[in-house]
Amino acid sequence: MAIDLILLSALLLSAIWTVMTIRLVHSVVGLALTSAILAAIIYRLDSPLAAVFELSVCSGLISVIFITTVSFTQRISKERFIVRRKERLLRFLYLPFIVIIAGLLLVRYLRIPQFSLPLSAQVTDVRLVLWNMRHLDLLGQAIIIIAGVFGVVVFFKEPNK
Template identity: 35%
Template sequence: MTHLAILISMVITSVLAAQSRNFIYAAMWLALLSATVAVAMFNMGAPWAAVFELSVCAGLITVLFAGTASMLGKGTKYAQNERRFMKYLPLGLFAFGVCLWYITYPYAALLKPSQITQTTPMMVGDIIWQLRYKDLIGQICMFVAGVLMVKAFFGRVKDE
């Protein structure tokens, strides 16, 4: 039942994050969502991913969101029609969930775990550095591209 509680709290925190009027509160709900996902990761035996999730998503990204929201101040409350459809989110989510359950539950029995024959069990570090090293190179390229983009956004323009 612990797993059920985790799943329910994930859905509730996501809805509250989406619906929050104040963006600092939304960042806090997003941090709680990340923390809940991290608990699910710990529960399912993925401690390294959980630590990453907790420190980066629940920590760094929350700070970035809250910092931006407080920097922009009242500017974040832009748009008259912004929250016009947001109040229907719980209703829409419930209707979507009921439809999804009705359509997909007959096929739930087909979702059975397939057996993977692992010849040699690999550690997380080995998988990242040996098996998925191309992903790592792509990630480094994305970091470089991100730094260059942020530099382009906030770079000083020389007067001509």
């Protein structure tokens, strides 16, 4: 339980850092870190397969996508950067306070009503669930990947008029 709480705190801190840091590249790194910590938590919740996916795909692939986007779009001079930093700080300064206050209020007042849990599942292997019961989702994955491929073709390959 203590480990869980530490991991959760680390997750939240890393998310806040992701939001507040000034350079976009740092922000992307922060997102990858958040994903990695999330993977550890997911692993502790008895879901190793999802943890592996989260670590490799979300923490890895999404960072690549974001880094690519950022490196194409960031054009900012040193002077602008310093001006921007002050202005940003003012806007984002409230977040830690909001989070701390909300956290304290929630710890104090959040009461979750007791609820009855459903009966235990019959199938406990994720592969069996995915292939025998949720095959429609697998079909959906195939289709959405094709849609994504066409997205790449339209956005990156097709010359503009």
